[in-house]
Amino acid sequence: NAGVTQTPKFQVLKTGQSMTLQCAQDMNHNSMYWYRQDPGMGLRLIYYSASEGTTDKGEVPNGYNVSRLNKREFSLRLESAAPSQTSVYFCASRAASGNTIYFGEGSWLTVV
Amino acid sequence: AQKITQTQPGMFVQEKEAVTLDCTYDTSDPSYGLFWYKQPSSGEMIFLIYQGSYDQQNATEGRYSLNFQKARKSANLVISASQLGDSAMYFCAMRPPDSSYKLIFGSGTRLLVRP
Numbered sequence A: 001n002a003g004v005t006q007t008p009k010f011q012v013l014k015t016g017q018s019m020t021l022q023c024a025q026d027m028n029h030n031s032m033y034w035y036r037q038d039p040g041m042g043l044r045l046i047y048y049s050a051s052e053g054t055t056d057k058g059e060v061p062n063g064y065n066v067s068r069l070n071k072r073e074f075s076l077r078l079e080s081a082a083p084s085q086t087s088v089y090f091c092a093s094r095a096a097s098g099n100t101i102y103f104g105e106g107s108w109l110t111v112v
Numbered sequence B: 001a002q003k004i005t006q007t008q009p010g011m012f013v014q015e016k017e018a019v020t021l022d023c024t025y026d027t028s029d030p031s032y033g034l035f036w037y038k039q040p041s042s043g044e045m046i047f048l049i050y051q052g053s054y055d056q057q058n059a060t061e062g063r064y065s066l067n068f069q070k071a072r073k074s075a076n077l078v079i080s081a082s083q084l085g086d087s088a089m090y091f092c093a094m095r096p097p098d099s100s101y102k103l104i105f106g107s108g109t110r111l112l113v114r115p
Helices: none
Strands: A004-007 A010-013 A019-025 A031-037 A043-049 A064-067 A075-078 A087-094 A101-103 A107-111 B003-005 B010-014 B019-021 B024-026 B033-039 B046-052 B064-069 B074-079 B088-095 B109-114
Touching: A004 A087, A019 A031, A019 A087, A019 A107, A043 A064, A101 B046, B003 B088, B010 B019, B019 B109, B024 B074, B033 B064, B033 B074, B046 B064, B046 B074, B074 B088
Parallel strands: A010 A107, B010 B109
Antiparallel strands: A004 A019, A019 A075, A031 A043, A031 A087, A064 A075, A087 A101, A087 A107, B003 B024, B019 B074, B033 B046, B033 B088, B064 B074, B088 B109
């Protein structure tokens, strides 16, 4: 069972480079999320998408853009990476009527 | 504003014993939900249990139960009969009253199960 799939799993970027984290879910979920987890901390919401074509800022959106082109996919873009964006990134999804939020396995990003 | 507090950075428990992980929350909304997630060393987030603010009974899922004390604003996770595989980080989280389910997480508790 695929569930929520994130790519890449590991990435090293130089300061100022750009990259896109991809996320896809095969559960026909409406809502999708991007979180970041810094060392010793809980997850913080970057962006949220309630449905295809809609996005909403979370707690820490600065330096990120997102795109929800279809129901399955929700991508996170760093236009000009900074060392402060070194983190583990989690994508998640939820069905319209469910309480359970399913997470991907995480993407480890290091900006040097 | 909503807030989740986990005051135990780390805990030890002997294998086969029960352990309680503390979680307190702060919200002025009557409608909310509380979650517990497990994060093993491999890094994935595993959903354990959910409690809605209007649920009359405490949630249970196998060896996990949520001790929900609304007046105290606490939602402690109880793990019965601890196993070595329970060693992990545990996060408490809260959803807002709207339908977004934009979770707010606590800082986590690292549980180590001793053989």
